[in-house]
Amino acid sequence: MRLTVLPVLTVVSAIFLIWYAAAVWLNAPWAYDKATRTGETLSAQTLVADTWSQEKPKLPAPHQVGAEIWKTTVEKKITSKRSLIFHSWVTLSATMLGFALGTGLGIALAVGIVYNRTMDMSVMPWVIASQTIPILAIAPMIIVVLNAVGVSGLLPKAMISMYLSFFPVVVGMVKGLRSPDAMQLDQMRTWNASPSQTFWRLRLPSSMPYLFTSLKIAMAASLVGAIVGELPTGAVAGLGARLLAGSYYGQTIQIWSALIMAAALAAALVGIIGLVQRVTLKRMGMT
């Protein structure tokens, strides 16, 4: 544990240093711009002070973002529409549902592809093609169409989330389910194991390292999907809505705080998967 703390702290401090420097660099033009129009001249000190405290900076300084996050998490009731925790919860619920659906679909497709030759040869190229469709373009259509058949609320968002997250699972699982070596498969043949037995006792366990790597990517994708899905549902609530609302009004501080929150959420979710991975693989005697 202590082996991690020091390096992480070092890297984080390095990032903060760069961040503050970048804030000065990126926000200086606007400070000069303002100064020229008001006819002032800027000393180095006032320049730095200004670049770290602009209302709509190009890059807000870390403490500005920190203060905004503090204000919108700790100082607000979690039921308030201005509470980031409330919005995170909205996004999280769509993310989790989408992730569950996506993982399910991904594994189902992978099993189909590995076990059915027709599916293997016909489906995979189209699964790939499906991922090249820009989701933001069809998200509104999905929402409109689902709405027309009476599906609304959490599910449409989760569907978009699922659409983004099933793909890494398919790719990883197809590879993973095919990773047992020839001898292991031959063994199963000599015992005349049924396809389902081969699946549960050989292919699935062998695919675990691949599965977890894919799940981590899928989880991140699923969060992106949930956020994308919030846009065409009217962006009423959720981190996506906050990002967008921040965007309309050039509220960079608000954008960044929503961004950091989203990243923290993703990191926490990915971290949980990592934990499950470690426990599972350890119990399986791998690593």
Add this chain to the structure above:
Amino acid sequence: MMWIVFALAVWAVGWRVNARLAAGPGTRITGLAIPVIFGMTLIAIWEGMVRGLEISPVLLPAPSMIALRFAASTDILWEDFVQTVIKGALSGYILGCGSAFAVAILVDRFDFLRRGLLPVGNFVAALPVIGMAPILVMWFGFDWQSKAAVVVVMVFFPMLVNTVQGLQSSSAMQRDLMRTYAAGYWTTLLKLRLPAAMPFVFNGLKIASTLALIGAIVAEFFGSPIRGMGFRISTSVGQLALDLVWAEIVVAAIVGSAFYGGVALIERAVTFWHPSQRH
């Protein structure tokens, strides 16, 4: 009703033909024919359903309509393709995958960095594109540079995770062998760990290849010059020119699949030895 029956019939026939083909000996031709037939049946069903259920073309145009628009707009489609794919996606893909690969090697080399950078890196890479895109557009301007930046951010994480995992995937005995040769870090990397990592690296490259295209297109929603696939799609949705929207989507699907297929071909050549390539 006729059209729906037609669609179902096409589906049944298409699947039957494919099952027959797949059961036979696999040649290069069946390998190509099967997905094509599958796609054709999908398209036929789509056409049938749109006509049969009389779906409004401003919601979902029929494939025939999309094809007509495609043929009529090749110049626009080409212009958008160059802007989005060549300038935005490709340069971002190369930059993003390249830097992720380099960082993965660095991270893998210095344990300190691995412990410090990987957790933080996971965090940074989890920043959602939708949020990053407006910021990157603000920083890098409206043209393709900001799109490439979005692509870099998007492909970095999957590539990094896969490469790092791959670099750790050689077996204990394979590593011991290198130890007995007193092979240095670089030699072990070059002769053992990189080759052993290749299946994972290609996994990353394949996932990144689809992400790159999406990233470049999505970034155009947040400000762009007046060309590019994302620009055309968002503008055309506003004009209810759904046929053009789908023509762009078709381009995206073709380009994306070709890109993916290309990477998969290289993968087959490079990792021919891996059991998953020998099934």
Add this chain to the structure above:
Amino acid sequence: ADDVTLQLKWVTQAQFAGYYVALDKGFYSEEDLNVTIKPGGPDIAPTQVLAGGGADVTVEWMPAALAAREKGLNMVNIAQPFKSSGMMLTCRKDAGVTSTADFAGKTLGVWFFGNEFPFLSWMSKLDIPTDGSDNGVTVLKQGFNVDPLLQSQAACVSTMTYNEYWQVIDAGLTPDDLTVFKYEDQGVATLEDGLYVLEEKLADPAFEDKMVRFVRASMKGWKYAEENPDEAAEIVLDNDASGAQTEKHQKRMMGEIAKLTAGSNGALDPADYERTVASLLAGGSDPVITKAPEGAWTHAITDKALN
């Protein structure tokens, strides 16, 4: 009560105060209506939502509605609460723009997604090509905000009198630093925020009756909002689920919106309609609409609602 779903063109803000006031003050329930208001956003095409059956009635700008009508989606204007246009092009003086003659060679930020039509017809009227050539202008698809102007990436950006313009001011630029071109003043104003429904549905007397009541209650809401702008802004804030709007901005917006709705009782002025159509038809080589539409508006609803 009868269900009505209203699709807004944009996010919850004072631009749509009348509807939120009518909802909050019970004007809709007085008419025995159960109204759901769906906020819009940058990724929502109200026309498409209407076509998909996601809404009964939508707030839309007339150019987009007429363009959709040409595509075969029969949208009909049933009421027009906004009398004047709030659209402007806001330019920086230090970028060298003080009159329309200075546009040549400049970069201009424009909204697309169905909102580009007024700009295109204006440019065609000025005879300025939009292809980025030397004597023309370079057009950018502007994102959601005024950053390109603040970052000097564009010489001008599109703004609304009630919204983006004030963001420029809030960011620290003064009116003296800016040149603004109001579409109204340039003679290329097109009708904004009207209420549109599908022609087919209107044929149903029950639906027509519902719309009559809806328009009546909505106009009552608008008049209430004009008279009580601060209260209206509060109501809008209460209805904003994203929690991102500020009181200061919404109150100011309500004040500006009141100026645009002031001259309208809800009924479409045919003269405004003709002006809009003329402007759109004049779009040079690539006009927005190719022939004058028929049946794109009706007084049937407002006649019943307002008398």
Add this chain to the structure above:
Amino acid sequence: MTNATVISANRLSLTFETNDGPVHALKDVSLDIDKGEFVSFIGPSGCGKTTFLRCMADLEHPTSGEITVNGVSAEEARRMRAYGYVFQAAGLYPWRTIGGNVRLPLEIMGYEKPDMDARVDRVLDLVELSGFERKYPWQLSGGMQQRASIARALAFDADILLMDEPFGALDEIVRDHLNEQLLNLWARTEKTIAFVTHSIPEAVYLSTKIVVMSPRPGRITDVIESPLPRDRPLDIRDTPEFLEVAHRVREGLRAGHIDD
């Protein structure tokens, strides 16, 4: 003991296509194995012993020729779970303990839980691995892994045992012990056993029939019916009959090598 033919190969050939030309792993191989026989295969490495065994187990499809097992095709026999197969490499599943690995085929074949436990205990005891049930494969030495894989093949009741160099990684003492155990098992159960080995004494000691093979292309050069009685104490290995058979096998092997 009936004399029914259990495995019958008829002009079997198998060619692998590789990146630099075809490899004739088996060419025109014909052989009959009767019920209750113990047949050893011996020959230089690469002569096709493994390939032949794999053909019997329906793990490889002959390019030409025919193979029947119990009168039906190799595939049908496999479906009827007629074989226990011990692979040349141990091939244990790393995520299962030793006990779990041995239990695996029993789970697949649907044995009852108490029966399963009893069998696992019995076979682990047989190969002297009691006490290692709960270890993982990578915690065992190479020889112990190999013994675990033998236990796995013996755990269920297959009529035919196919064993590919099962005792290669074992020391002489354990090997002698397991040789005896295997003979006991064979005598008791009347299994039919096909057994690949590199050790001439082992082949002679165990078998009723010794098949000598030679490579490129892989083929059978000699089939020696053993004159030794079925009852074989360990010291039979010092009798002249034994040495006589061993000599003949060695000659056959040598011929194959010179041929090369």
Add this chain to the structure above:
Amino acid sequence: MTNATVISANRLSLTFETNDGPVHALKDVSLDIDKGEFVSFIGPSGCGKTTFLRCMADLEHPTSGEITVNGVSAEEARRMRAYGYVFQAAGLYPWRTIGGNVRLPLEIMGYEKPDMDARVDRVLDLVELSGFERKYPWQLSGGMQQRASIARALAFDADILLMDEPFGALDEIVRDHLNEQLLNLWARTEKTIAFVTHSIPEAVYLSTKIVVMSPRPGRITDVIESPLPRDRPLDIRDTPEFLEVAHRVREGLRAGHIDD
């Protein structure tokens, strides 16, 4: 021939911690190996032979005790590329051809291209794999893979050869041939060789010193200095001296097993 000590182990112990308790793989093992010696290790499976070899090669770190190689620590010796190691399993890299696998250590140690090619040819010929350079590992039989891995360890000039059951998967004829070749090589180059085997005749035929080990905990029970001359034709195996030594080894082994 000098008598300098090349490998010296002093009260070496190694304990593995596993999920169910510690395993004492080596306990208080002391042994000296002189330059030019050929030392065989023999003992029941799991007695720590591989572990001991791995300690010499600095692949495993003893829990206590000391090991020096050429007067320096095992690690330094490894860095000086003092060893060639043949693993118990072949462990070829699947993405390299057989030729490529054998060439690997030569590339790493920076041999010249023509020298490299010559060496690859020579050692592949030595293990009778000429003609298989361009095949991939999965296209070879188990024994052929093992021979390729022997070739890989012989390709470069290490003073110390550590071989972990290199001939386990080979038939008697090839084995005899490789035994002879190995003895030739040893006589010619004065290498020091540590050799794990399960075959008593092989150990006696090859070695100047035979180390008998026994398990749980892994320890040395007997060290037998061979009275046989260094020059050893194959038929030395029929001399009484040979049989005498073999007998002693067998007794030592048996004792270890009973002990168990």
